Amino acid sequence: MGRYLFVSLPLTGHVNPLAAVSRELVARGHDVLWAGSESYLRPLLGPETAIAPIPLRAHRGQADRGMAAAKSRWDGYIVPHAKSTLPGIERAVAAFRPDVLLVDQHAVAGALAAHRAGLPWASMATTTMELTRPYRALPRVEAWIQQRMAAMWTAGGLAGEPPHDLRFSPHLLVGFTGEALTGPLEWPENAVLVGPALAPRAPDTDFPWHWLDPARRHVLVTVGTLSLDLAREFHARVVEALRPLGDSVQAIVVAPDGTVPDPPTHILVRPRVPVLELMPRLDAVVSHGGLNTVCEALAHGVPLVVAPIKGDQPINAAQVVAVGAGRRVRFASVRPEPLRADLLAVLDDPSYRAAARRVGESFAAAGGAPAAADHLETLLTGLTERMGGAQT
Amino acid sequence: MSTEGLVRRVAELLREVVGEDRAWLDAVRPDTLVDGELLLESHELAAWSLALRRHYGERVDLVEYVAGLDIDRIIALTVGEVATHVAAGAGT
Numbered sequence: 001m002g003r004y005l006f007v008s009l010p011l012t013g014h015v016n017p018l019a020a021v022s023r024e025l026v027a028r029g030h031d032v033l034w035a036g037s038e039s040y041l042r043p044l045l046g047p048e049t050a051i052a053p054i055p056l057r058a059h060r061g062q063a064d065r066g067m068a069a070a071k072s073r074w075d076g077y078i079v080p081h082a083k084s085t086l087p088g089i090e091r092a093v094a095a096f097r098p099d100v101l102l103v104d105q106h107a108v109a110g111a112l113a114a115h116r117a118g119l120p121w122a123s124m125a126t127t128t129m130e131l132t133r134p135y136r137a138l139p140r141v142e143a144w145i146q147q148r149m150a151a152m153w154t155a156g157g158l159a160g161e162p163p164h165d166l167r168f169s170p171h172l173l174v175g176f177t178g179e180a181l182t183g184p185l186e187w188p189e190n191a192v193l194v195g196p197a198l199a200p201r202a203p204d205t206d207f208p209w210h211w212l213d214p215a216r217r218h219v220l221v222t223v224g225t226l227s228l229d230l231a232r233e234f235h236a237r238v239v240e241a242l243r244p245l246g247d248s249v250q251a252i253v254v255a256p257d258g259t260v261p262d263p264p265t266h267i268l269v270r271p272r273v274p275v276l277e278l279m280p281r282l283d284a285v286v287s288h289g290g291l292n293t294v295c296e297a298l299a300h301g302v303p304l305v306v307a308p309i310k311g312d313q314p315i316n317a318a319q320v321v322a323v324g325a326g327r328r329v330r331f332a333s334v335r336p337e338p339l340r341a342d343l344l345a346v347l348d349d350p351s352y353r354a355a356a357r358r359v360g361e362s363f364a365a366a367g368g369a370p371a372a373a374d375h376l377e378t379l380l381t382g383l384t385e386r387m388g389g390a391q392t
Numbered sequence: 393m394s395t396e397g398l399v400r401r402v403a404e405l406l407r408e409v410v411g412e413d414r415a416w417l418d419a420v421r422p423d424t425l426v427d428g429e430l431l432l433e434s435h436e437l438a439a440w441s442l443a444l445r446r447h448y449g450e451r452v453d454l455v456e457y458v459a460g461l462d463i464d465r466i467i468a469l470t471v472g473e474v475a476t477h478v479a480a481g482a483g484t
Contacts, residue, residue, distance in 0.1 A: 066427040067466045134434065137455070140462040314433045332431045333412060 002380045003031045005098035007089055007110030009081065010040040010056055013224070013292045014104050014126045017176040019045050020199035020369035021102070021124075021376070028373060035085070035092040035110075043202070052096065054088030057081075065332075069310040070141070073106075074148045082109040082152050089113040099380055103169070105130045108149065111166040112156035120383055122172035122376060127291050128312040128319075130167045131175055132185060172379050174372050177295060180362035181319050192375050195366030196295035204274035211268055213250055217283040217347055220273070222254040223307065223331075224288045234307070235260045238286065240336035241343060242267055249347070252278070283353075284346050288331065289313035289320070298325060298359040303352035305342050307331035324355035395422065398475040405443040406471075409436055422472030430471070444478055452481035 004025055008015050022045065026032050034041055034049060037056035045051070057080075086109040093101075093113055101121035103110030106129075114121035125131050135141040146165070153162045164170055173191040187193075212218060221238050223231060235255050242251050246266035253260055253269045260269045275293070279300035287293045289308040294316045297304050304326035306317035317328040327342045346352045367374070403420040407413075410432075426432050432440070441454035457477050458466060 065431055067463060068428055071463050071467065137434070138459055138461075138466070140460070141466070144463050308433075314435075318435060330410065330412075330431075333416065 001030050002100065002377065003096065003098045004033075004376065005089075005092060005096055005101045006032065006034040006036075007085075007101060007107045007113070008034070008036060008041075008104045008124075008126075009107050010037050012044065013290050014106070015041065015044045016199075016201075016292055017126050017197040017369075018102065018104070018124055019049075020197035021174075021372045022049060023199050024369040024373040025376065028377075031096075033092060033096045033098070035089045046202075052088065052092035054085050057084045065310045067141070070135075073311070074145060078106050078108060079148055079152060081107070082112065083155060085109045086112055086156055090116065093117050093119070099383070100376065102376070105167040108152050108166050109156075111169070112152065112158065114169075115158055116156065120171045120379065121169050122174060122379060123167060123169040125173060125175040125177075128177060128182070128315045131177070131187075131191075132182070132312075132315050134312075134315060172375060174375060176372075177291060178359070178363050178366045180359045181295070181298065181323060183319065183322060192371070193366060194371040194375070195363035195368050196292070196299050197369035197372055198276060198296065198299065199369060201274070201276060204272065204277070207270070207274055207277075208268070211250075212281060216248055216250045216266070218278075218281055219249055219251040219284045219286060219343065219347075220254070220275070220278060220282050221251055221286040222273075222275070222288075222293060223286075223309070224290050224293070230309070231255060232259050234331065237334065237336050237339060239263055239267060241339040243336075245340070245344075284343060286343065289316040289328075291316055294320060295363065298356050299363045301353060301357035301360045303346045303356045305329060305339070305346055307334060323359055324351060325359055326352055326356070395472065395475060395479075398479060399471055401447075402444060402475050402478055403471055405447065406430070406432075406436075406440045409439045409443060420471055422470060422475070424471045425467075426469045426471060426474065427467050444474075448478050448482040452478050454478075 006018055006022055008018050022032050033052055035052045036054055038051045038053040040056055041051055089109050090113050101110050101114045101119060102124055103121050104124050104126055149162055149166045168188055173188055175191060175193045176197055178193050178195045223234060235253060239260060243264055246264060251267045252273055253267060254273050255269050256271050263269050275296060279296060279302060282302045285297040285302055286305045289306040291312060304320055306320050306326055306328045308314040308317040309331050320326040321328050326346055329339055329342055399422050403417055407417045438455055444452050444454055
């Protein structure tokens with residue numbers, strides 16, 4: 001049996017797919033440990049998963065959009081997070097003696113800890129951000145990111161330059177998407193795309209299922225965790241887009257209490273919703289285009305209207321449009337009338353749903369969490385064999 | 393042509409690319425940030441670059457210009473700077 005150490009980030013979209021893989025490995029009898037904030041991870045991982053606690057530190061806020069968001073993602077988040085978590089990860093490595101580390105592409109401390117301990121590790125691509133190399137046309141931005149990683153390498157007490165891009169393990173790269181969505185790209189040779197890794201989440205017993213009227217069509221509106229001002233403004237426009245559709249559409253808007261004033265009766269506003277349980281009953285999703293939401297919708301054959309904000313979201317939006325599984329709108333400025341037109345097109349034209357289904361079927365064939373676990377077991381077997389079975 | 397007039401014309405080409413309206417165009421000034429205020433994405437930048445080239449000639453290449461900028465200069469890029477690049481390329 002193998003010993004697997006998970007290193008992720010305190011961000012739901014990053015943790016959820018790895019939580020599904022972790023559950024699969026545990027079910028197969030492997031030893032699994034997570035290094036990270038227990039207060040953050042526990043609700044997502046459930047009571048059984050072992051966690052080596054690393055206190056959560058507040059980092060500088062990230063800019064909301066554009067290249068400013070790219071800059072603050074590194075200087076305000078990835079770099080300081082690596083610095084503050086490396087000691088805790090190293091303690092977990094020393095105590096748990098893992099065979100393999102599973103490292104989110106943006107949790108660079110996990111890569112540093114693996115190098116320091118001389119252990120094999122696998123990169124986990126939980127977003128599309130690094131997979132598609134969006135800055136390949138901006139060499140000075142790429143160079144700036146490489147400088148950040150070199151500085152982290154040095155600050156982690158490692159000599160010389162990083163031997164490779166620290167977002168890409170030389171051993172294995174698992175991506176939680178599929179070529180049916182991404183189209184053909186130049187993947188690293190050790191990359192495997194397993195599709196979305198979905199696992200049942202804690203049930204939401206409060207959700208008013210009786211509110212859903214089977215005679216109407218259902219739309220989920222979810223734009224992730226945004227700054228409140230941005231969300232408030234967008235939701236106001238979404239409500240206006242939906243207002244005249246009450247005869248034929250019900251919508252569930254994910255938003256903090258009180259941020260959507262006086263919604264009409266066919267719009268339900270909830271701070272949290274059981275997304276995976278809702279999916280089979282949905283006709284469309286309006287989303288910011290986070291990879292989790294996009295893949296969860298497509299896995300259920302549900303088409304999307306995507307209003308991307310930052311990071312990998314514009315990339316995911318472009319992919320959804322390219323495969324015909326939805327439309328994209330400009331988050332910053334889309335007005336209610338065109339938004340309504342796009343939403344009705346996605347609801348009324350069966351080609352969107354058909355395209356979403358095709359992607360969903362290929363995701364199912366890609367295997368999800370069990371396929372990821374297979375690759376992680378193969379990685380371990382390969383390493384053990386190369387060492388002549390001398391592992392103790 | 394005045395700089396103001398050129399800013400207006402390059403912004404009008406961008407307006408067509410992103411499908412915005414007149415009010416949006418009226419709000420664009422020389423110091424408007426391309427990244428932080430107009431929230432331009434890479435595919436929109438590419439389409440804007442093509443439109444500028446069609447109007448102002450082969451020597452105008454906004455994509456190549458941006459590719460030569462470092463991250464802080466990209467964040468600080470204004471519509472006025474784009475107009476200056478266009479003016480230099482168009483030889484006006």
